[in-house]
Structures are given as C-alpha cells and as structure tokens.
Amino acid sequence: MSEATNNEIRMPNPEKLIVSSSPHIHSKSQEIWKIMLWVILSLLPAAVAGVWFFGLPALEVILLCVIFSVMIEMAWCMIEGKPVFGTIKDLSAVVTGMLLAFNLSAGVPWWICLIGAFLAIGLGKQIFGGLGSNPFNPALVARVGLLIAFPKIMTTWVPTRQMIAEAPTYSDFISRADMVAIRAGKLDAVTCATPLGFAKNAVTPQLVGRTPLEAGMEKFYAVDGQDGLWNLFIGNVGGCLGETSALALLIGGILLISLKLIKWQVPLAFIGTVAVFTCIVNMVSPTTTPDALFHVLSGGLFLGAFFMATDMVTSPMTTKGAVIFGIGCGLITCLIRVWGGYPEGVSFSILIMNALVPLIDRFAKKIPFGYKALEKGEAI
Amino acid sequence: MEEVQKKKFTGGIHPKDNKELSSGSAIQNAPLFEKYHVILCQHIGAPPKLVVKTGDTVKKGQMIAEPGGFVSAPVHSPTSGTIGKIFDVPGPSGVNQEAVEIIADGQDEWGSGLDPIPDWQNTAPEVLKERIAKAGIVGMGGAAFPTHVKLSPPPAKKIDTLILNGAECEPYLTADHRLMLERPEAILEGASIMARVLGIKNVYIGIESNKPDAIAGLNAKSEPYKVNVVTLKVRYPQGGEKQLIYAVTGRKVPQGMLPMDAGCVVQNVGTAAAIYDAVTQGRPLVERVTTVTGEPVVNPGNWLVRIGTPIADVIRLAGGVSRTPGKVILGGPMMGFAQKSLEVPVMKNTSGILLLDQVDTVQFTSQPCIRCGKCIDNCPMDLLCGTISCFIENEKFDKAEELHVMDCLECGACAYDCPAHRPLVQHVRRAKAEIRARKAKQNPK
Numbered sequence: 001m002s003e004a005t006n007n008e009i010r011m012p013n014p015e016k017l018i019v020s021s022s023p024h025i026h027s028k029s030q031e032i033w034k035i036m037l038w039v040i041l042s043l044l045p046a047a048v049a050g051v052w053f054f055g056l057p058a059l060e061v062i063l064l065c066v067i068f069s070v071m072i073e074m075a076w077c078m079i080e081g082k083p084v085f086g087t088i089k090d091l092s093a094v095v096t097g098m099l100l101a102f103n104l105s106a107g108v109p110w111w112i113c114l115i116g117a118f119l120a121i122g123l124g125k126q127i128f129g130g131l132g133s134n135p136f137n138p139a140l141v142a143r144v145g146l147l148i149a150f151p152k153i154m155t156t157w158v159p160t161r162q163m164i165a166e167a168p169t170y171s172d173f174i175s176r177a178d179m180v181a182i183r184a185g186k187l188d189a190v191t192c193a194t195p196l197g198f199a200k201n202a203v204t205p206q207l208v209g210r211t212p213l214e215a216g217m218e219k220f221y222a223v224d225g226q227d228g229l230w231n232l233f234i235g236n237v238g239g240c241l242g243e244t245s246a247l248a249l250l251i252g253g254i255l256l257i258s259l260k261l262i263k264w265q266v267p268l269a270f271i272g273t274v275a276v277f278t279c280i281v282n283m284v285s286p287t288t289t290p291d292a293l294f295h296v297l298s299g300g301l302f303l304g305a306f307f308m309a310t311d312m313v314t315s316p317m318t319t320k321g322a323v324i325f326g327i328g329c330g331l332i333t334c335l336i337r338v339w340g341g342y343p344e345g346v347s348f349s350i351l352i353m354n355a356l357v358p359l360i361d362r363f364a365k366k367i368p369f370g371y372k373a374l375e376k377g378e379a380i
Numbered sequence: 381m382e383e384v385q386k387k388k389f390t391g392g393i394h395p396k397d398n399k400e401l402s403s404g405s406a407i408q409n410a411p412l413f414e415k416y417h418v419i420l421c422q423h424i425g426a427p428p429k430l431v432v433k434t435g436d437t438v439k440k441g442q443m444i445a446e447p448g449g450f451v452s453a454p455v456h457s458p459t460s461g462t463i464g465k466i467f468d469v470p471g472p473s474g475v476n477q478e479a480v481e482i483i484a485d486g487q488d489e490w491g492s493g494l495d496p497i498p499d500w501q502n503t504a505p506e507v508l509k510e511r512i513a514k515a516g517i518v519g520m521g522g523a524a525f526p527t528h529v530k531l532s533p534p535p536a537k538k539i540d541t542l543i544l545n546g547a548e549c550e551p552y553l554t555a556d557h558r559l560m561l562e563r564p565e566a567i568l569e570g571a572s573i574m575a576r577v578l579g580i581k582n583v584y585i586g587i588e589s590n591k592p593d594a595i596a597g598l599n600a601k602s603e604p605y606k607v608n609v610v611t612l613k614v615r616y617p618q619g620g621e622k623q624l625i626y627a628v629t630g631r632k633v634p635q636g637m638l639p640m641d642a643g644c645v646v647q648n649v650g651t652a653a654a655i656y657d658a659v660t661q662g663r664p665l666v667e668r669v670t671t672v673t674g675e676p677v678v679n680p681g682n683w684l685v686r687i688g689t690p691i692a693d694v695i696r697l698a699g700g701v702s703r704t705p706g707k708v709i710l711g712g713p714m715m716g717f718a719q720k721s722l723e724v725p726v727m728k729n730t731s732g733i734l735l736l737d738q739v740d741t742v743q744f745t746s747q748p749c750i751r752c753g754k755c756i757d758n759c760p761m762d763l764l765c766g767t768i769s770c771f772i773e774n775e776k777f778d779k780a781e782e783l784h785v786m787d788c789l790e791c792g793a794c795a796y797d798c799p800a801h802r803p804l805v806q807h808v809r810r811a812k813a814e815i816r817a818r819k820a821k822q823n824p825k
Binding site: 013129318371372 | 389393395474551622626632633634635636637676678692695696699700701702704705706707708709713714715716717718719720721722734735736738740741743744747748749750751752753754756757760761762763764766767784787790792795796797798799800801803805806809
C-alpha cells in the first residue's frame with residue numbers, strides 16, 4: 001500500500017479509544033429517570049381527575065406534596081454529605097410526592113403534606129439508604145404514619161364539586177349538619193363519607209326487615225338511578241384525591257403495562273383476588289359485605305394495584321413472585337375490608353406484603369436453564 | 381428441507397441490529413500486505429510450540445507452530461515469505477501475546493503439505509478428523525475451541541445431531557451471513573464431512589429469520605446434503621450454544637454439562653466452510669471472513685482477510701473512518717472485546733471489527749439496583765442477575781455461587797437493559813474468577 005493513500009485515509013485515534021467490558025451497547029430507553037417520567041405521566045390522568053372532582057385544593061395538595069418531597073430529599077442528601085442534586089434527578093421524589101398526595105384527602109392542611117413528605121422520603125426511603133434499598137412503599141409509609149398520628153384529619157373526606165352542586169341527591173354521604181353548611185355557602189367545613197366507609201358503617205335510616213348494609217347499598221345504587229357504580233368508576237365519590245377515579249387510574253395503568261414498566265400480572269392478581277373473594281363472601285352472606293364490583297371500584301384498589309403494588313423496589317423481582325405478591329395483597333385487603341376495623345385495607349395489605357418480599361423472592365426463584373433437565377436425568 | 385424452530389428460550393433482547401451497514405456488500409479479498417503478525421495461541425487449550433525461527437522461509441499454509449497437546453491446534457503461515465521477529469504483540473484481550481512476524485515475498489505460494497481429499501465420502505472418519513486437526517481449525521464463531529476435539533466425543537456420549545450455527549445474533553456482524561449467501565455449498569459440504577466424522581445423520585443449520593436470502597439460498601442447495609435449515613426467531617442470544625440446541629432440537633443441555641450431554645455438536649458455519657477448504661482443497665485455516673462495520677466506518681463491508689493482518693490494515697481497507705470512533709471492538713457489540721491498539725492482528729475467531737461512535741460509547745455510572753427485574757426477565761439462562769450482582773458487590777461470592785453465577789454465559793442481555801447501568805457482566809466475571817481461584821486453592825492439583 002502506498003504512502004499517499006495511507007495519508008488520505010483517516011484512522012481511529014488509539015488515544016481516544018475507550019476500553020471497557022462488554023456489552024458495548026445499551027438500550028437508550030432504559031434509564032431510571034425515564035421510567036420515573038413515564039410513571040409521572042401515567043399518574044397525570046388521575047391527578048387531572050382529582051382536580052376535576054375536588055377542585056383547586058386538590059391541585060394545591062399535589063403541588064405541596066411534590067415540592068416538599070423534593071425539598072426533603074435535597075435536605076436529607078445535604079445532611080448526609082451527598083450531592084444535593086444527586087438523587088432528585090432520578091425523579092423518584094416527584095413520583096413519591098404525587099403518590100403521597102393521591103393518598104390524602106383534598107381538604108388536608110399544608111402541614112400534613114409536609115409531615116407526610118418527611119415520613120415518605122425520610123423514614124420511607126432515605127433512612128434505608130435511598131432509592132432501591134427501601135423495603136416499604138414510601139408513600140404508603142407516610143399514609144399509614146399520618147393515619148395513626150392524625151386519625152381525624154386522615155379520615156375526614158371532602159365531597160366532590162358535583163356532589164356539592166347536587167347535594168340533596170347525595171344526602172347519604174353528606175351529614176345533615178354539612179347540608180346546612182352547603183346551603184349556607186360554607187363549603188370549607190363540608191365533609192362526606194367514602195363509599196367503603198358508608199358500606200362499613202351503613203349509617204342509614206333503618207328500614208323494616210332489612211339490615212343496615214342492604215338498605216345502605218340500595219340507597220347507594222339508587223342515587224340518580226344506577227349512577228352509583230358509574231360515580232364509583234369515574235371517581236365522583238368521596239375519598240383520597242387520587243384514588244377515587246378508577247377510570248383515570250386504569251388509563252395510566254394501561255400506559256405503564258403497554259410500556260412494560262409494570263407487570264400486568266400484578267394488578268390482575270390483586271384486583272382479581274379482591275373480586276373473587278368479595279364475590280364469594282357476598283354470595284354466602286350478602287349482609288356481610290357489598291358486591292364484588294362495588295369492592296373493585298371503590299377505595300384505593302386501582303391506585304394500589306396499578307401504582308403501589310407494582311413499585312419495582314418494594315415488590316418481588318420475578319413474575320412468579322409478583323403474582324404471589326398481588327394475590328397476597330388482594331387477600332389482606334379483603335380481610336381488612338370485610339372483617340377488619342378499618343373500612344379500607346389496600347395500604348395495609350401492600351405494606352404487609354412489602355415486608356414479605358424477601359421471603360417471596362426466596363421461594364419464587366426461577367429455575368435456571370438446564371436444571372430441570374439435570375434432575376430429570378435427560379443427559380445422555 | 382426447511383423447518384421452524386421447536387422451542388423458544390425465555391428472555392433475551394432484540395437490540396437494533398444495524399446489519400444493513402454491511403450485509404449488502406459481497407465478501408472482498410483483502411490484498412496481500414507486506415507483513416503479518418500471527419499470534420501463536422489462537423485457541424482455548426494448550427499453547428502450540430513454535431517450529432520455525434527467524435530467517436526461515438515458509439510457504440503459504442506451512443505450519444509455523446505445532447499443537448502443544450490434544451486440546452490444541454497448529455498455526456500456519458498466511459502467505460509465503462520469511463520469518464521475521466518473534467515478539468510480543470498486543471492481543472485481543474489486552475494482554476500481549478507471542479506472535480510470529482511473516483514478511484511476505486509477494487509470491488503467495490501455497491505449500492501446506494496437505495493433499496486435497498476429494499473423495500472424502502469414502503475416506504475413513506479418523507483420517508478426516510486428523511486433517512481437521514492438522515489444518516488448525518478452531519471454532520470460528522468466537523470461542524476458538526479446537527474443532528477436532530469437539531468432533532471427538534467420548535464413546536460413552538451418544539451424539540445424534542450436528543447443528544451449524546448460522547444465527548449470527550450479534551448486532552452489526554454480517555460475516556456469517558455473507559458466507560452463507562456466497563458459499564452455501566462449502567458450508568453444506570463441510571457439514572457433511574463433520575457428519576461423517578461423527579457418524580450421524582441429523583444435520584441442522586439454524587439461521588435467524590432476519591436473513592431470509594441466506595435461508596432460501598441454503599434451502600435450495602441443501603437437498604443433496606440432507607441438511608435441515610431451521611428458521612430461528614430473531615432474539616439475542618439465539619446463537620448461544622445452549623439456546624440454539626434448545627431452539628433446534630427442543631433439548632435442554634443439563635446444567636453444568638456440555639452440548640454432547642444433550643447429544644449435540646454445535647459448529648459455526650464459518651468453521652464448516654473452513655473444514656471444506658481443509659479437506660477438499662488441502663488448505664489449512666489461514667484466512668477468514670470478517671466484517672468491518674460501524675457508523676464511523678467509511679465503507680463498511682466484509683473481507684476475506686488473512687489471519688495475522690493487523691486490524692489497522694483491515695480498517696484501512698474499509699476506507700478508514702469519517703469521524704473519531706469511541707471504541708474499536710473485536711467481535712460484536714454484545715460480547716466483543718474493546719481494543720486499545722490497532723496493531724492487534726486478526727485471529728481465527730475474529731468475526732468482526734466493529735467501530736462505535738463516541739456518542740454510542742458513553743460510559744455510565746453504576747447506580748443502586750432498583751429491583752425492576754428487567755435483567756431477570758432478559759436472562760436466557762433464567763438466572764437472578766440483579767440479586768447476584770448485589771451479592772457480588774458486597775463480595776458475597778458464596779451467595780452468588782448459590783444463585784448459579786457459574787452458569788452465566790455473559791451474553792450481556794441483563795446489562796443492556798439495566799436502567800441503573802449496573803455493570804452486571806463485569807460483576808459476574810469477577811465472581812467467576814474469585815470462585816475459580818478459591819476452588820483452585822481448596823483442591824490444588
């Protein structure tokens with residue numbers, strides 16, 4: 001080869017060559033912050049639904065929770081001597097903040113958001129070493145912490161704007177005193193019951209020959225004809241601001257499933273277990289608990305099943321384990337809802353199953369390629 | 381006869397294959413260069429012994445190093461000329477290796493001392509096997525295990541199937557693809573020779589469905605050779621030995637065992653063509669098809685290059701680079717070796733020289749595992765990669781071993797998708813080395 005052509009051809013500069021171990025290419029879509037961004041996007045429909053139903057106070061709670069969560073994460077990193085902006089770039093604090101807000105009533109005061117953010121980010125996550133090391137879902141740690149510390153505030157629910165507008169129709173959910181307040185235009189003080197709380201307490205006028213539950217459920221379904229279930233589905237009921245709209249959560253959940261960011265088996269196992277369990281209980285004893293569809297659509301089941309039980313850090317790593325996890329969550333939820341002291345059990349069930357994850361991981365291992373063949377003696 | 385794969389392995393990934401860069405360009409013969417640096421030990425096994433000295437004249441195909449044992453292979457001169465220095469050159473693994481410099485005389489005159497065996501159908505299998513050994517043929521797909529050893533299973537193992545690996549599942553590489561397109565008869569006849577050596581009838585060739593022209597071409601010619609062409613799903617690592625056997629035969633190689641324990645022998649298509657040359661032409665393995673590709677390469681393509689050609693010369697054949705690459709890799713992007721020196725010579729198992737752009741070679745910082753389980757879903761061996769990696773990070777090698785880290789084939793499907801950019805494959809390599817070292821300490825031989 002002549003010198004002339006050698007000079008014309010540009011060759012790689014060995015000085016600039018990186019030497020590292022294989023693999024040399026990496027999927028461009030797989031980044032922690034990208035995963036978190038998708039989770040945030042998939043939470044947006046529920047956030048919009050929350051603001052739609054509960055008005056600007058809901059937006060305020062969401063923003064406060066996100067801002068406080070991010071600030072506490074930064075402050076924690078500063079105290080630990082880590083880079084202040086190091087971990088907030090992964091957006092996990094924003095996700096936690098949103099989930100925390102979704103678990104609060106739209107009527108909570110600002111300091112509940114602050115304490116909640118501290119419980120979630122500080123005690124739920126950072127104290128264990130940050131993202132990846134926390135055994136429990138941070139937002140649920142905060143919800144349960146707040147529920148124990150401030151039971152009154154955490155179980156006081158505000159009615160949706162539509163419920164206030166048509167207050168007489170929803171008279172089962174709104175107390176007589178609050179009806180007076182609504183008529184007087186004092187909307188700040190108005191509270192209402194969640195459908196689950198309503199079913200649990202069944203504080204309805206006693207009718208002859210009927211149990212309180214039967215009477216209550218009849219009333220519930222009788223609101224605007226059959227709109228009771230429709231209201232449950234779209235979220236026009238009292239409850240935490242992000243958990244009431246099964247429809248919005250379903251849209252976000254389907255987005256996450258289609259992006260393969262969560263395993264579809266988890267929500268299916270969770271919701272399916274609740275449906276089957278409550279269906280059986282309702283068939284055996286209709287006076288014990290409402291029907292399955294009511295249970296599936298009410299409370300925090302969709303939020304829990306699509307966004308909390310699927311939390312990567314605090315759920316099992318194998319698909320087999322994730323299904324066991326989902327079924328476990330469903331069973332505990334039903335036990336609490338049907339026979340427990342609380343009307344709602346999704347938060348507790350996920351936290352209890354979180355604690356069992358190391359055990360599930362241990363028993364739900366995959367059998368590596370070729371091990372069954374070894375046992376079966378397929379070797380020649 | 382065309383067949384569809386019997387089974388699909390679980391996991392795997394489907395990265396953009398970028399094969400269109402070079403798959404359309406026919407194999408070109410590299411010109412004769414002035415000097416070659418032939419590394420002596422190009423295979424797994426005992427290093428060969430040098431049989432020439434500085435100043436000797438050699439013919440093309442003449443043996444310059446003889447096997448150092450049974451699991452070993454000879455090395456031959458890639459051209460006629462004089463033996464120059466015997467010195468250390470940078471090897472593909474980053475470690476310097478002993479090499480022989482051959483100064484070409486320009487005649488390129490054959491003199492291998494191996495006679496063609498045109499009538500191999502009536503030649504004793506032992507003779508054919510000896511020829512394969514003498515021709516220095518090793519696995520050309522990557523592992524470089526001496527082929528005659530693979531063709532000598534212990535009598536207790538009942539081999540009934542030979543599988544040619546034409547999956548070429550690594551992105552970018554097209555050398556096997558072009559070889560299947562351009563030399564289908566050589567591959568099929570090479571396969572028939574191996575079938576005769578093994579004394580078996582079932583011969584398959586597994587090809588990923590993204591090479592329909594190669595599948596059609598081999599199919600059209602396969603009838604007289606009684607080779608079954610199996611179309612495989614495009615899924616990395618489909619060309620992994622155990623995954624290929626599973627796809628083609630539905631058999632799983634039992635853990636810790638070899639393909640022969642599932643009654644199979646797997647050979648690369650390039651190896652089959654080399655066996656054809658060795659037996660019917662009397663030509664030892666002195667050249668191979670290699671892909672020079674990657675976005676920075678001016679004219680990506682496939683070249684028939686002599687073993688011992690410094691990769692700088694091969695990159696120059698492809699017109700050099702249009703911009704500074706970030707990495708030069710021997711092999712594919714998933715399992716290849718990144719190089720620091722362009723003096724590294726082409727080896728018997730160099731299936732490709734891949735240049736990656738600087739933007740594609742960003743170095744990531746490892747973050748804590750977020751337990752997303754992507755690695756576990758991707759693992760073709762169904763291992764708990766993420767958990768294993770966390771154990772290794774904390775130097776708990778015994779725990780990693782309990783989770784079967786030794787079964788990892790280091791395909792990199794886990795690390796490819798890890799959102800935390802964890803160096804999973806490096807962790808596994810470290811654990812394997814530590815565990816082997818501990819075992820060696822416990823049972824010194």
